[in-house]
Structures are given as structure tokens and as C-alpha cells.
Amino acid sequence: MTAMTTAAPAAPAPAARVGPVATLRQTMTLAWRSLVQIKHNPWELLDLSIQPIMLLLLFTYVFGGAILGSTDGYLRFALPGLLVQNALFYTLSTAIGLNTDISKGVFDRLRSLPIARTAPLAGRVIADTAKQVWAFALLVGFGMLLGFRVGTSVLGLLGAMALLVVVALAMSWMSVLIGLRASSPEKVQMIAFSVMMPLTFTSSALVPDQTFPGWLETWSGLNPVTHLADAIRGLLIGGEVARPVLVSLLWSAGFVVVFAPLAVRAFRSRV
Structure with a gap:
């Protein structure tokens, strides 16, 4: 009998560890990829631009007089x-985009790369x-066309934008989790709206909460x-800044x- 020797298959080489500098560079490259997609899908930017303006006009001129008795006063309160x-509702786009990329296999293709x-x-x-x-710059700019004026300073304006970005970035982790767990973009939207809608409309974002029932206040x-x-x-x-900023950061x-x-x-x- 002739002895036959079968070579054992070679074990796959472990993936090389990616350093922090390379990780940052790859992250920024993929961030740029997401931004460049706007050129091929301009409706995404239009949706980001038109919807906030429509809501600003709707709330100011339809509800403003009924809520505060003056559209100018309500614009100052509501903007x-x-x-x-x-900002919070736009975190849903992060969840939907992630879910879509995973469902279409984009992340599988990226995983095959050394990144x-x-x-x-x-x-x-x-x-x-x-x-x-x-979106922040657009909404503030359009609000100024309607008569809104920043009553503090340029530093206050920049601080408001920075705080909003920090909080939205933090809350986007909740949206990311929803996007990764949901089975389809439609379910992402349903689940996320079910969370964001009550949070927004049971706050003082759009109406003074002194008008709420005691338990809701x-x-x-x-x-x-x-x-x-x-x-x-x-x-x-203008008004109290330190306490609400601190609580928001917490x-x-x-x-x-x-x-x-x-x-x-x-x-x-x-x-």
C-alpha cells in the first residue's frame, strides 16, 4: 500500500491591528463618503433643509398667535x-442610514478591507x-429673516451650536442601537419616532410647560x-444658562x- 500524506490547511493569518492614526484617517474617509453621497442624492440635503423651515413657518404663523398671542413672541420662544x-429627530437618519448600509451589504464589503x-x-x-x-446654521439664518434676533452674543450663538451638537451626538448612540437592532429601515423609523415624539412634545421645547397638567409638568x-x-x-x-447646560451635559x-x-x-x- 502506498502511504498518502495530506497537508493540513494553513491557519488564516490574524488580521493586522489598525493603529489609532490609521483608524482616524479611515473614519474621516468614510465620513467624507457619506457627505459626498449628497451630490448623487440631493434630495437628502433638501429634506434636511426644507423640513425644518416648513416646521418653523408652521409653528410660528399657525400656532404662534394661539399659544403666546404674538407670532414675533412665539418665534423668539420656539426657534x-x-x-x-x-437636531434630535435628525439622529434618526443615522439609524436609518446604518440599517440601510447593513441591509444592502455595504458593511460586509467594508469589512473585507484592511480597515x-x-x-x-x-x-x-x-x-x-x-x-x-x-441644519443649525440654516434654521437660525432663516429665523433671522423672519425677525428672530440673537439677544446675547456671537459666543452665545457658537455655544448653542456646540451644545446642540454634543447632545445630539450623545443621543445618536440610542438611534445607532435602534438602527442596528431593527430588521428594516421602516422598523427603525417606527421605533425611533415612538421614542423621540413623546420626548419632544412633553417638554418645553415648543410650548411653556406651565400650561401642562401637574403630573406632566x-x-x-x-x-x-x-x-x-x-x-x-x-x-x-438670555436667561439662565449654567444649570440647564450642566444638566444637559450630564x-x-x-x-x-x-x-x-x-x-x-x-x-x-x-x-
Whole structure:
């Protein structure tokens, strides 16, 4: 009998570890990829631009007189709240975009490349943060055309934008988790709206919470959206700043501590 020797298959070589500098470079490249897609899909930018303006016009001229008796007074009150509402609702696009990319196999193709596994996730979040800055500038600019005036200073305006971006970035981890766990973009939208709608409309973002029933006013005082809206108002038109800013930052830290590890774990298990 002739002895036959079969060579054992070679074990796959371990993937090379990606350093922090390369990870940052890859993250920014993928963030730029998400932003460049606007050129091929301009409706995304139009949706980001037109919807906030429509809401500003609707709330100011339809509800303003009924709520505060003056459209000018309501514009001054509501614009900071609409900035908050728009920023939080736009975190849903992060969840929907991630879910769509994963469902279409984009992340599988990226995983086959020698890049950091977290780069696609971080790139998407950074790109959507840049879009948040655009939406903030657009809404404030259009509000000024309607008569809104910043009552503090340029530093107050920049501080409001920075705070809004920080809080939206922190809360986007919750949206990321929803986007990674949901089975389709439609379910992402349904679940996320079910969370964001009550948070926004049971706060002082769009109406004074003194008009709420007692139990709802108590909840509004705990609602992170209320504190963020009060902080943005203080930074833009004057009033208390330190306490609502501090509470908003504490809420942001809480969202990151709770949802970021869960989102990263869901991301690693799914891709």
C-alpha cells in the first residue's frame, strides 16, 4: 500500500491591528463618503433643509398667535426649541442610514478591507454631525429673516451650536442601537419616532410647560429635552444658562455611558 500524506490547511493569518492614526484617517474617509453621497442624492440635503423651515413657518404663523398671542413672541420662544427638535429627530437618519448600509451589504464589503471595524460606524456618525451644523446654521439664518434676533452674543450663538451638537451626538448612540437592532429601515423609523415624539412634545421645547397638567409638568422638569431647550434659549436670547447646560451635559454623559457600549456590542455582533 502506498502511504498518502495530506497537508493540513494553513491557519488564516490574524488580521493586522489598525493603529489609532490609521483608524482616524479611515473614519474621516468614510465620513467624507457619506457627505459626498449628497451630490448623487440631493434630495437628502433638501429634506434636511426644507423640513425644518416648513416646521418653523408652521409653528410660528399657525400656532404662534394661539399659544403666546404674538407670532414675533412665539418665534423668539420656539426657534430654540425647534433647533433642539430638529437636531434630535435628525439622529434618526443615522439609524436609518446604518440599517440601510447593513441591509444592502455595504458593511460586509467594508469589512473585507484592511480597515478598523469601527471606522464605518464612526464615519457615519461624524458625517451626520456635520449635517447637524448645516441644519443649525440654516434654521437660525432663516429665523433671522423672519425677525428672530440673537439677544446675547456671537459666543452665545457658537455655544448653542456646540451644545446642540454634543447632545445630539450623545443621543445618536440610542438611534445607532435602534438602527442596528431593527430588521428594516421602516422598523427603525417606527421605533425611533415612538421614542423621540413623546420626548419632544412633553417638554418645553415648543410650548411653556406651565400650561401642562401637574403630573406632566413634573415629567417635563425631568425631561432632557426641556433642559436642552432651556439651555439653548439662555445661550441665544438670555436667561439662565449654567444649570440647564450642566444638566444637559450630564444627560449626554448618561446616554453615552448607557447606549454607546450596547451599540458597539450590537455593531460587532451584526457585522
